[in-house]
Amino acid sequence: MTGEDAELQQTPLHDLHVALGGKMVAFAGYAMPVSYRDGIIKEHQHTRARAGLFDVSHMGQVCLMGEGAAEALEELVPIDVVGLAENHQRYALFTNDRGGILDDLMVTNAGDHFFVVVNGACRDQDFAHLRSHLEGRCTVALFHDRALLALQGPEAGAVMGRLAPATRDMVFMTAGEIAVDGITCFVTRSGYTGEDGFEISVPASRAEALARRLLEQDEVAPIGLGARDTLRLEAGLCLYGNDIDAGTTPVEASLVWALSKARRADGARPGGFPGDGVILRQLAEGVARRRVGLRPEGRAPVREGAELIDEAERVVGKVTSGLFGPTVGGPVAMGYVETAHAKPGTALRALVRGRPQPLEVVRLPFVQQRYYRG
Amino acid sequence: MSEIKFSEDHEWILIEDGIGTVGITDYAQEQLGDVVFVELPEAGKTLAKGDEAAVVESVKAASELYAPVTGEVTEANDALAEDPAQVNSDPQGGGWFFKIKIAEPSELDGLMDEAAYKTYVEGLG
Numbered sequence: 001m002t003g004e005d006a007e008l009q010q011t012p013l014h015d016l017h018v019a020l021g022g023k024m025v026a027f028a029g030y031a032m033p034v035s036y037r038d039g040i041i042k043e044h045q046h047t048r049a050r051a052g053l054f055d056v057s058h059m060g061q062v063c064l065m066g067e068g069a070a071e072a073l074e075e076l077v078p079i080d081v082v083g084l085a086e087n088h089q090r091y092a093l094f095t096n097d098r099g100g101i102l103d104d105l106m107v108t109n110a111g112d113h114f115f116v117v118v119n120g121a122c123r124d125q126d127f128a129h130l131r132s133h134l135e136g137r138c139t140v141a142l143f144h145d146r147a148l149l150a151l152q153g154p155e156a157g158a159v160m161g162r163l164a165p166a167t168r169d170m171v172f173m174t175a176g177e178i179a180v181d182g183i184t185c186f187v188t189r190s191g192y193t194g195e196d197g198f199e200i201s202v203p204a205s206r207a208e209a210l211a212r213r214l215l216e217q218d219e220v221a222p223i224g225l226g227a228r229d230t231l232r233l234e235a236g237l238c239l240y241g242n243d244i245d246a247g248t249t250p251v252e253a254s255l256v257w258a259l260s261k262a263r264r265a266d267g268a269r270p271g272g273f274p275g276d277g278v279i280l281r282q283l284a285e286g287v288a289r290r291r292v293g294l295r296p297e298g299r300a301p302v303r304e305g306a307e308l309i310d311e312a313e314r315v316v317g318k319v320t321s322g323l324f325g326p327t328v329g330g331p332v333a334m335g336y337v338e339t340a341h342a343k344p345g346t347a348l349r350a351l352v353r354g355r356p357q358p359l360e361v362v363r364l365p366f367v368q369q370r371y372y373r374g
Numbered sequence: 375m376s377e378i379k380f381s382e383d384h385e386w387i388l389i390e391d392g393i394g395t396v397g398i399t400d401y402a403q404e405q406l407g408d409v410v411f412v413e414l415p416e417a418g419k420t421l422a423k424g425d426e427a428a429v430v431e432s433v434k435a436a437s438e439l440y441a442p443v444t445g446e447v448t449e450a451n452d453a454l455a456e457d458p459a460q461v462n463s464d465p466q467g468g469g470w471f472f473k474i475k476i477a478e479p480s481e482l483d484g485l486m487d488e489a490a491y492k493t494y495v496e497g498l499g
Binding site: 023034035039040041226229230299300301303323324326331353 | 407408410411413429431432433434435436455458462
């Protein structure tokens, strides 16, 4: 252990990661496994074919409780929280006064509270943001004593059906307090891989026992954060800090689908969130640049930060995420381009080590999402 | 008579008749993870010790390979274009990167022998 590692926090599954041969790296202040013995490509393929178990305990789990919690939270997100039915989940974004994205998050109506999951790297900032705006309207508390596991892949449903029969009737973006192998957990049918799957919020004291039980199942293998990144990028999902940040708006980020109808100009509760003027105007008038999928030719990955040029060698955009997509079998990327170049089929070039590499603007996702909708 | 030497950047160079065959070590491939692309220098290119000689792309990141000695590239391992995973499966065999005509044999003295490299890697914990 170096001095730097000593300051990293550990999740409740740390000993298990080490026992499983996890290659531990620093991520969002935690020591996390980037991969296990099989490596990123095999772990990725296992998740697409069977079921992968991920430790995502570095993410922040927040509880909002109180009569006015839904209305209060709506003041921070361009999302319909008031209309979110019990045991249903919705993707949300914290916006700033310029319409930029402070974080992306998942909001679940858990009946007597809202269960909110935020990015690990943004957790403290998000928590302070919630506290300063919502205090007095509802209580804001961090679930310190819970781990978060994700079970993802086409066989995740069969595994959970065996250990938690109550999950059999759940569809994508629903949730519930459910016993998993006898342990009371809060389960959502969602994830970050494009596959069917679940996220399981489990008491920290029972997390390792549950993880081991899941790993005992024939379908399940442990998967590191490396494959989590390749899976999410193939599924066209944004990584906060790369593909979206305080300088990108939801409209520029091609996340218009996430902006609830109720919060748009012609909706039941139009605006009323930070940056509403900018975002509603962009919805009506369009934007100068947009997030798109990019498919480089050849085998060399095009990485984040690479500039995109048009035929006249003019810089028209920038790559925000890029890697080798194991299911695609080649390099895949996302980035922002000027709207005139955002149409699928547009040919551009990326500057890789000073040399132009051809790539094409493509429709996202790269790999069809396979959520379970009943 | 052949001899193998190692750099602190985890490259190996196998020296035979004044030609060095260069690749990355098992430790390096293990650290990188699955290699998906390798960019190699062309034959005829002259490299000074420490120059960027090749690029190794793993799934998530790109890393440079630096010339361990000064010289002229005589051959690149074109098989890696089709099967870059050989860098993982056989780093000190089929996964070699390029061959270089060694211009300054004295530069080899600054590299580690196998025993010293082993100790160096163990020291990295």
